[in-house]
Amino acid sequence: MEANIYDLKVPLNSRDLDYNLEKDRANLFFYGEVWRGRVRSNVEEHRTIDTIEAGGFLTDEFFNQAITSTCRLRISQITYPAKLRSLQKGLAMVHGVKRATVHLEFKEAKVLFDPNLTTETLILKAIADIGFEADLISVGDEAYEVHLKLDRASSGDMGAIKSSLEQAVGVTYVEMEVVERMVTVGYEPDRTGPRSILQFLEKYGARLYVPPKRRELEQHQEACAYRNLFLFSCLFSVPVVAFAMVLPMLPPYGDWLNFRVCKMLTIGMVLKWIFCTPVQFLAGGRGKDFFETSSMLISFILLGKYLEVMAKGKSSDALGKLAHLAPDTACLMNFDDNGSLLSEVEIDTQLIQRNDIIKIVPGAKVPVDGIVIGGESNVNESTITGEARSICKSTGDKVIGGTVNENGILFVKTTHVGTDTTLSRIVQLVESAQLSRAPAQKLADQISKFFVPVVVVAAFVTWLGWLICGEIGLYPKHWIPKGMDEFELALQFSISVLVIACPCALGLATPTAIMVASGKGASLGVLIKGASALQNAYKVKTVVFDKTGTLTVGRPEVVSVVLFSTFPMQEVCDAAIAIESNSDHPFAKPVVEHAKKMRRKFGARSECCKRVQNFEVFPGGGVGGKIDRKTVLVGNKRLMRVHNVDITPQVDRYTIENERLAQTCVLVAINGKIAGGFGVLDTPKPGTKAIISFLRSIGISTIMITGDNLATAFAVARGVGINKVFAEMDPIEKANQIKSLKTRGNIVAMVGDGVNDSHALAAADVGIAIGAGTNIAIEAADIVLMRSNLEDVVTAIDLSRQTVYRIWLNYIWALGYNIIGMPIAAGILYPFFGIRLPPWLAGACMAASSLSVVCSSLLLKCYRRPLNFQST
Known part of the structure; x- marks a missing residue:
């Protein structure tokens, strides 16, 4: 500690x-x-x-x-890993900066800092001092805000509008663009909402305005720019290629190109010069001209960049698909004070506020998160959780925005809107994962650190070697193409080496794979919080499972109740109800519900309303408190022993019998005596045994760790095929056991769902939280399984392995072009086969290397869950 x-x-x-x-x-x-x-x-x-x-x-x-704050920055000049390293080092040295993540492909940085020590302005200034230009994208977490355009407002009205909005209830901030008559309003969702703000500005012709996301806009602009440049260069390069390579091969149609305009220039050279000038200004002299080399090199590079930008856009399109899962409109139901329906109005989904009542007809999508208050229907949640089977929803059940209502009508009370919905949080999580840097990226950084100087030296040696060999006559003169001399031939070989060895593909190898994999994982219901988690999961050799709610269904039932003393059943039930009503343990609710049934069975006419004083939680043991000056404990035998409660042979026999049947015994002690006990059964999840068997078949050992007693834990573990069990452990002991496993050289993953698992999840190399578990367990985890299905543990590990495999394959693609291409560009095949790689063709190969790496990463979009364990 x-x-x-x-x-x-x-x-x-x-x-x-x-x-x-x-x-x-x-x-x-x-x-x-x-x-x-x-x-x-x-x-x-x-x-x-x-x-x-x-x-x-x-x-x-x-x-x-x-005490932290976050800001996101746009950095324009960061194009190579070397620049990225210098920027990260510079940010790390800024006073007050706790962590900085820089993404090469998005050209964005996310900075976590102490607002008491530095500000966004100082961070921007520090980046400028390092030698980069940066713009502020956003500050803090995603806020509740609405963007509006005022069609009937004049420039003079904008000041008054801003003042009145700032005084409105629930409005936190107002930002305006006076010329464009646009306003952005931040608000507190519990006090107001976008619909109220829209009505407030109704007389000014207010309407919703959805600003394009900056990243998407810039990516689209970049793609359009490269496309236009490529088409522009083709307009001039195609005639140049015809004049230089096509017409001279078709006599007599190309003979006119050889007519001389003057002593040094032919018609063909003049035409090539005219058409090449818009692509690049280049002057020719005596000897062979290189007009077609210049224009074609630029054209191929532009084509490669355009295709690369388009491919990178596809690698991150999972975010766009997720963001568009929610419907554009929703049916809002308006009621009067007496609860009578006044009207049903179709409104924009962005105008939904908390506690609205929404009607969802068959075939419609759920617009936001909420609770069903009426109706019954099957809901397909595959778009969010990846679960193919529809789930029946009725009154009291939660629904998630973006899911599809299949057959009945549902009336839903909204609970989470805007950036607080599950869908929005998934988008933010995936975006954060895509922005993070994987440990494998360090390899690319190390390679590029030495690669560039090596390439420059190689290009110089190539030029010098061919020049010297030519000058002293080591190769025959007929090797020199017509119109060239020894210097020009050597220079072309040297330029080709420089062009083909560009390390762009190396920098794309890891981030593109991470972008695609994190998006694919989200579509399968496996949310990966960062690139490190995605990469580390493939090294996992030991998976530790919690028992209740993880290996078991998590819906325990009381199967027996026994009295052990002279206390009447009603008093035992009253004590259990009063104490367990304050507990959040999974066994508390079934004990309370069964105790209430027992009270009614024994003639109780009123609900138990005992007041609890000094309520206390004993992690790994149970709960306790005082009721009518009586000390009450509800929990396991361990809790009873700690508080010196006598365990009689009768109690011991009952607990042993329950444990043999994989049942947990919840004991109730009143004033130091065990008054009764509840036998609770929580059955293992279907298919758990097959999943454990499959993990073992791929070399991963499995362990159960639980706060339950040893005998019950062993009975459950035996049923699912786990041989190693750690039982009767509190949260700290669970975490310490995880740390102990790690010290033995194991890469450990912890799978859990409860409050008691959060320490262990944080301590593990990879924490995997069941999505239906508690918020705190999900916060502590690296990976969240939205379906609460243990099959997704296999999916997460397998996806990690496929991603790491794809990253290494990308490195092979990237380095393969250089390892094979550089010697060819340097002319190693020229003496034997007459094969020469001119600079324009080297440019095409360089562009192809980047494109092949991105396309290789895109193949992860075809990933499918492993099916092997389903038949095990």
């Missing part, structure tokens, strides 16, 4: 409490039901913390991460 620990205890049901913690290191605002625990959330100062991890502490590590 860290040296400085801050013990936090917040009364249950406290709201909006401002705590000045020791040393005034942070002011944290808490909202909702919180309790003694460790805050595990990378949040900024003064932001709401809604995920509190039970049973831990506040540490220095949290405070060091808490």
